[in-house]
Amino acid sequence: MMLRPATVFAILVGLGLWLPLVQFKPNRIAAGEGIRLDQALAGGPVIALAVLGLLVLSCIWRMPDRMRIVLALAGMAGSLVVLGHAARSLSVEAGNLARLAPASGFWLMLLGFSLMLADGVARLGPSLPARWLILGLVLVAGFGILASGMLDQISVMREYATRRAAFLHEAKRHLQLAFGSLGLALLVGLPLGTGIYMMRRLRGPVLAALNILQTIPSLALFGIMLPLLAWLAATLPAAGRWGVSGIGAFPALIALFLYALLPVVSNTLSGLETVPRATREAAVGLGMTRWQVLGQVLIPLALPSLIAALRIVLVQNIGLAVIAGLIGGGGFGTFVFQGLNQMAMDLVLLGTLPTIALALLAGIVLDLLIEHVARGRP
Amino acid sequence: MIELQDLTRMFDGQPVVRDVSLTVEAGEIVTLVGTSGSGKTTLIRMINRLVEPSSGRVLIEGLDAASLPVHQLRRRIGYAIQGIGLFPHRSVAQNIATVPRLLGWPRARIEDRTDELLELFQLDPARFRDRMPHQLSGGQAQRVGTARALAARPDLLLLDEPFGALDPIIRAQAQTDLRAVQRRLGTTMILVTHDIDEAVLLGDRIAVMDAGRIVQYDRVARILAHPETDFVRAMTGGPEGVFRLLSLVAAAEIAEPGEAPGPPVDAATNLREVLSLCLSSGREALPLRSGGRVTLAAIRALAGRGGQ
Amino acid sequence: MRAGRFLPGLAALFLLVFLLTPDSFAFLFRPLTRNNAPAIYHQTALLRLTVSHLSIVAIAVIASGLVGIVLGILVTRPRGREFLPLARSVTAIGQTFPPVAVLALAVPVMGFGTAPTLVALFLYGLLPVFENTLAGLTDQPAEILEAARGMGLTPLQRLWHVELPLALPLIISGIRLTAVISLGTATIGSTVAAPTLGEVIIAGLLSSNTAYVAQGGLVVSILAVLIHHGLSAAETNAARAAGRVG
Ligand SMILES: Nc1ncnc2c1ncn2[C@@H]1O[C@H](COP(=O)(O)OP(=O)(O)OP(=O)(O)O)[C@@H](O)[C@H]1O
Ligand SMILES: [Mg+2]
Numbered sequence: 037m038m039l040r041p042a043t044v045f046a047i048l049v050g051l052g053l054w055l056p057l058v059q060f061k062p063n064r065i066a067a068g069e070g071i072r073l074d075q076a077l078a079g080g081p082v083i084a085l086a087v088l089g090l091l092v093l094s095c096i097w098r099m100p101d102r103m104r105i106v107l108a109l110a111g112m113a114g115s116l117v118v119l120g121h122a123a124r125s126l127s128v129e130a131g132n133l134a135r136l137a138p139a140s141g142f143w144l145m146l147l148g149f150s151l152m153l154a155d156g157v158a159r160l161g162p163s164l165p166a167r168w169l170i171l172g173l174v175l176v177a178g179f180g181i182l183a184s185g186m187l188d189q190i191s192v193m194r195e196y197a198t199r200r201a202a203f204l205h206e207a208k209r210h211l212q213l214a215f216g217s218l219g220l221a222l223l224v225g226l227p228l229g230t231g232i233y234m235m236r237r238l239r240g241p242v243l244a245a246l247n248i249l250q251t252i253p254s255l256a257l258f259g260i261m262l263p264l265l266a267w268l269a270a271t272l273p274a275a276g277r278w279g280v281s282g283i284g285a286f287p288a289l290i291a292l293f294l295y296a297l298l299p300v301v302s303n304t305l306s307g308l309e310t311v312p313r314a315t316r317e318a319a320v321g322l323g324m325t326r327w328q329v330l331g332q333v334l335i336p337l338a339l340p341s342l343i344a345a346l347r348i349v350l351v352q353n354i355g356l357a358v359i360a361g362l363i364g365g366g367g368f369g370t371f372v373f374q375g376l377n378q379m380a381m382d383l384v385l386l387g388t389l390p391t392i393a394l395a396l397l398a399g400i401v402l403d404l405l406i407e408h409v410a411r412g413r414p
Numbered sequence: 415m416i417e418l419q420d421l422t423r424m425f426d427g428q429p430v431v432r433d434v435s436l437t438v439e440a441g442e443i444v445t446l447v448g449t450s451g452s453g454k455t456t457l458i459r460m461i462n463r464l465v466e467p468s469s470g471r472v473l474i475e476g477l478d479a480a481s482l483p484v485h486q487l488r489r490r491i492g493y494a495i496q497g498i499g500l501f502p503h504r505s506v507a508q509n510i511a512t513v514p515r516l517l518g519w520p521r522a523r524i525e526d527r528t529d530e531l532l533e534l535f536q537l538d539p540a541r542f543r544d545r546m547p548h549q550l551s552g553g554q555a556q557r558v559g560t561a562r563a564l565a566a567r568p569d570l571l572l573l574d575e576p577f578g579a580l581d582p583i584i585r586a587q588a589q590t591d592l593r594a595v596q597r598r599l600g601t602t603m604i605l606v607t608h609d610i611d612e613a614v615l616l617g618d619r620i621a622v623m624d625a626g627r628i629v630q631y632d633r634v635a636r637i638l639a640h641p642e643t644d645f646v647r648a649m650t651g652g653p654e655g656v657f658r659l660l661s662l663v664a665a666a667e668i669a670e671p672g673e674a675p676g677p678p679v680d681a682a683t684n685l686r687e688v689l690s691l692c693l694s695s696g697r698e699a700l701p702l703r704s705g706g707r708v709t710l711a712a713i714r715a716l717a718g719r720g721g722q
Numbered sequence: 723m724r725a726g727r728f729l730p731g732l733a734a735l736f737l738l739v740f741l742l743t744p745d746s747f748a749f750l751f752r753p754l755t756r757n758n759a760p761a762i763y764h765q766t767a768l769l770r771l772t773v774s775h776l777s778i779v780a781i782a783v784i785a786s787g788l789v790g791i792v793l794g795i796l797v798t799r800p801r802g803r804e805f806l807p808l809a810r811s812v813t814a815i816g817q818t819f820p821p822v823a824v825l826a827l828a829v830p831v832m833g834f835g836t837a838p839t840l841v842a843l844f845l846y847g848l849l850p851v852f853e854n855t856l857a858g859l860t861d862q863p864a865e866i867l868e869a870a871r872g873m874g875l876t877p878l879q880r881l882w883h884v885e886l887p888l889a890l891p892l893i894i895s896g897i898r899l900t901a902v903i904s905l906g907t908a909t910i911g912s913t914v915a916a917p918t919l920g921e922v923i924i925a926g927l928l929s930s931n932t933a934y935v936a937q938g939g940l941v942v943s944i945l946a947v948l949i950h951h952g953l954s955a956a957e958t959n960a961a962r963a964a965g966r967v968g
Contacts, residue, residue: 154808154811251943255939256942260939312499314495315501320488321499322563323516333501376913387826392820396819398818403814
């Protein structure tokens with residue numbers, strides 16, 4: 037028989053059912069013990085069998101894509117609900133010190149169902165509104181499950197509960213870093229990209245400089261910013277008044293900004309270069325001023341490329357902003373590196389999971405926007 | 415009236431257009447013919463200053479083109495470009511409305527003008543107004559391009575090989591349309607082409623260009639009958655030359671009293687067509703609808719005299 | 723432009739001399755230190771860190787290169803076509819995963835050290851290679867494949883003699899992307915105790931010694947530029963062989 041995607045999903049989820057669903061530790065430092073779904077819940081074996089049955093069915097019978105999408109969504113939600121229930125019933129037995137973390141089985145199930153969702157959506161090719169709808173549905177369901185308290189016994193959520201204020205603060209900081217640097221990069225990169233489009237001889241040097249900037253490892257770039265900006269703030273009092281400083285979030289912001297420049301500049305350039313010569317000359321010939329040509333013809337035509345740059349930069353910066361945690365710049369990275377230092381993996385998860393979710397969300401939303409813009413064009 | 419005075423343009427030290435002087439009367443079509451690379455595009459681009467002259471002047475209604483801000487000058491001169499250049503992100507109506515919008519016309523006037531032009535170019539406004547350029551055929555896109563150039567009632571329309579990319583049948587249609595539109599609007603036009611037949615069909619006068627110079631500038635009939643240089647002769651003559659001459663003369667001009675067999679033709683039909691009809695139907699003469707007839711012998715005699 | 727040709731060679735030479743006798747360059751980094759802190763990192767020899775940094779990256783890139791290419795080939799064969807839509811969306815989505823997060827998530831599973839770094843680099847590097855292999859193998863002119871089939875080439879011969887050579891430039895550019903990203907990301911591996919040049923940078927961050935940060939960053943940057951340069955040249959050669967460049 038030929039291997040089909042459905043079979044792969046079934047194997048992943050099946051493996052997930054067979055591996056431990058939660059990892060149980062009597063306390064924070066004790067060694068963990070994996071607990072399977074059928075051991076964790078009274079109804080566990082029944083649920084596992086039912087899911088297995090559905091999976092086998094999905095391998096034999098070629099389900100319609102719509103149905104597969106629904107099944108995948110239900111599976112993702114179901115995995116979370118089952119995880120929460122298992123954790124709750126286990127914690128009742130074990131008391132308050134016990135730590136319950138999602139284990140390999142849970143992650144595999146989640147992976148299997150998300151792949152099923154991705155496959156279903158890719159195959160069905162739903163309309164744009166339908167895709168927004170699916171995204172909205174996933175978001176609402178996700179937040180609903182988190183808000184319902186169902187997962188409160190999971191260790192990451194317990195870390196969250198004890199650090200709610202810090203979490204919200206770092207979340208805000210993370211967003212400020214990612215969007216702030218994006219804004220700066222657009223502010224500088226769009227004119228720069230347009231400038232080197234018009235002044236051909238500057239292209240080589242500018243792009244070479246930005247390329248070299250890109251090769252500096254993020255860790256080093258962040259690190260260099262600290263003394264550099266401290267020195268700048270010390271030697272130029274005016275700069276200090278503008279908020280330039282060698283500590284806090286500012287160095288991280290500048291480092292992220294520098295990384296974002298290349299994608300913005302090069303995409304601006306390549307977007308403008310796709311405008312046909314005849315179109316540009318027609319605009320000039322009809323009597324548009326330089327700025328009218330730019331604003332009414334060149335930029336609208338380069339827009340898809342500009343939004344693509346937005347996607348690259350935003351996704352990249354949401355991820356890279358984690359490094360800020362290492363140099364005291366705040367953001368989710370704070371939890372990640374604290375966690376790595378203390379070998380507290382729950383804390384690491386508290387930093388990484390929202391980062392991944394944010395990056396995914398940004399990527400998907402901007403992909404949808406790109407499709408909106410690309411519509412109705414040749 | 416448009417006057418070009420001693421226009422010269424150098425590129426990389428080489429003159430591409432040299433000492434061109436030319437007067438275009440208001441309401442006329444001047445066609446500019448010449449081989450590829452002879453400087454036609456450069457010459458007309460100096461009129462709307464897409465290329466700045468190295469020396470010389472352009473006067474429009476007596477006003478020096480160099481004295482106007484360049485974008486204002488261009489808004490008064492329509493320009494339909496080699497390769498059309500419609501804005502791919504704007505609908506047909508928005509494309510046509512480009513210059514009126516730049517000039518700040520009121521919306522209602524712009525809409526009226528757009529529809530008027532679409533109709534003039536035989537494009538049903540209801541069907542075409544909101545189409546995007548990529549939804550047009552080549553011929554339709556070309557007509558929209560010309561309509562866009564005419565939108566703000568320019569004093570002058572520059573057309574750079576407007577029909578270059580069209581197939582022969584659509585091209586003939588587009589040429590007739592353009593001629594009709596020009597008759598209606600009375601716009602002065604300078605049209606670049608390397609097709610001598612197109613130049614003859616559309617032009618009131620022809621300017622023949624070679625290696626950056628205008629080698630002859632004259633009324634169409636005179637150019638055909640009296641080429642002044644070998645180059646012009648090679649350009650206009652050849653085995654087809656006599657047919658071009660005949661195409662300029664209406665049947666009525668050599669009509670004689672008498673009868674002829676077969677279906678009659680209009681008095682305005684040109685002699686080239688009359689000749690073709692005679693040969694294909696095997697007749698020695700054709701009757702005119704308005705009375706009288708045209709004979710093969712008369713056509714032959716006229717051709718022998720060089721069209722005079 | 724003549725100078726540009728010698729630049730990579732000069733950079734390589736400089737790097738080599740610096741790694742062999744780092745102390746002779748102390749004067750360069752001295753101005754970046756404060757309070758008489760050492761200018762050159764000595765806890766581990768820079769050369770050793772560079773070698774292990776490069777080995778980690780090389781192992782990860784070769785592994786993800788091989789797996790990525792094989793997966794790309796499988797997914798574009800008639801029997802694997804079923805997986806194509808999935809493959810496309812997985813690469814698109816997968817690339818939004820931040821490399822740092824992948825690294826951090828590997829730790830609970832693999833513990834500290836080289837292993838999580840290798841796994842994170844491998845997983846993250848898979849995507850560019852796979853994506854480019856896919857693009858290279860699917861964007862081929864239909865008439866060429868048609869012609870190859872018409873000449874009686876077997877599917878395997880078509881793959882080997884036609885499809886892969888045509889796709890090679892794109893595949894190499896995927897590997898280049900992977901290699902350059904991995905080179906930088908590997909430094910973060912030192913936060914989970916992998917022996918990479920990140921160790922130097924992190925030591926600098928912890929002791930506020932900018933000289934360390936700068937020399938760690940410098941070595942990695944030069945490596946990245948050299949690898950970028952080398953693989954770009956390979957890409958141009960492949961493109962020329964595929965008849966894409968004059
Ligand atoms: N911007 C420029 N820089 C340098 N040389 C130019 C430039 N524009 C035109 N030329 C040169 O000037 C000469 C005339 O060009 P032009 O475009 O006016 O010719 P043309 O008669 O319109 O030709 P075609 O019929 O092919 O359109 C050509 O040799 C061309 O290479
Ligand atoms: Mg031309």
